[in-house]
Amino acid sequence: xxxxxxxxxxxxxxxxxxxxxxxxxxxxxxxxxxxxxxxxxxxxxxxxxxxxxxxxxxxxxxxxxxxxxxxxxxxxxxxxxxxxxxxxxxxxxxxxxxxxxxxxxxxxxxxxxxxxxxxxxxxxxxxxxxxxxxxxxxxxxxxxxxxxxxxxxxxxxxxxxxxxxxxxxxxxxxxxxxxxxxxxxxxxxxxxxxxxxxxxxxxxxxxxxxx
Numbered sequence: 001x002x003x004x005x006x007x008x009x010x011x012x013x014x015x016x017x018x019x020x021x022x023x024x025x026x027x028x029x030x031x032x033x034x035x036x037x038x039x040x041x042x043x044x045x046x047x048x049x050x051x052x053x054x055x056x057x058x059x060x061x062x063x064x065x066x067x068x069x070x071x072x073x074x075x076x077x078x079x080x081x082x083x084x085x086x087x088x089x090x091x092x093x094x095x096x097x098x099x100x101x102x103x104x105x106x107x108x109x110x111x112x113x114x115x116x117x118x119x120x121x122x123x124x125x126x127x128x129x130x131x132x133x134x135x136x137x138x139x140x141x142x143x144x145x146x147x148x149x150x151x152x153x154x155x156x157x158x159x160x161x162x163x164x165x166x167x168x169x170x171x172x173x174x175x176x177x178x179x180x181x182x183x184x185x186x187x188x189x190x191x192x193x194x195x196x197x198x199x200x201x202x203x204x205x206x207x208x209x210x211x
Contacts, residue, residue, distance in 0.1 A: 065179025143176025
């Protein structure tokens, strides 16, 4: 009997990790909306970025969380392996197609790195812990990915352990944790309370409804 129960539990767990059409649809919607926001943020932060860099070099990293939220948000809602990577990469591809100052290949690559690091937070807990601290960790790791990619690609002439590198690391990581992690957690809560996420376990948990 115990063997049968174990097999049933394993099958249920495996089924819960499989992507459904609704998972793909919602993750795609998040990616599309994020791409539009990412593209707009690049324009809106151009002048403020320069101003903050003139005050304290590296301080402009506080804006970076505005390019990191697709992965954590999709993972929190969809709760399937690969959701963070999927949303962040699709958002990056769409942003690249719309055009930006970084170029298409660079945008997609940094999106991949950010998505992988965002995903790592949930993978570390075997996709079983869906809490505010884990969401914040996901955003912070995505920020570290953003920082690392920047320094190992187009900022090689600047020391990653110098004053600029440390300041940029701190501001980018904090921005990721707060904007892409904490704020996206509360956005998810707000959306779930409307009933819009009742097709997901994540939505039903918030509303206290049964499967």
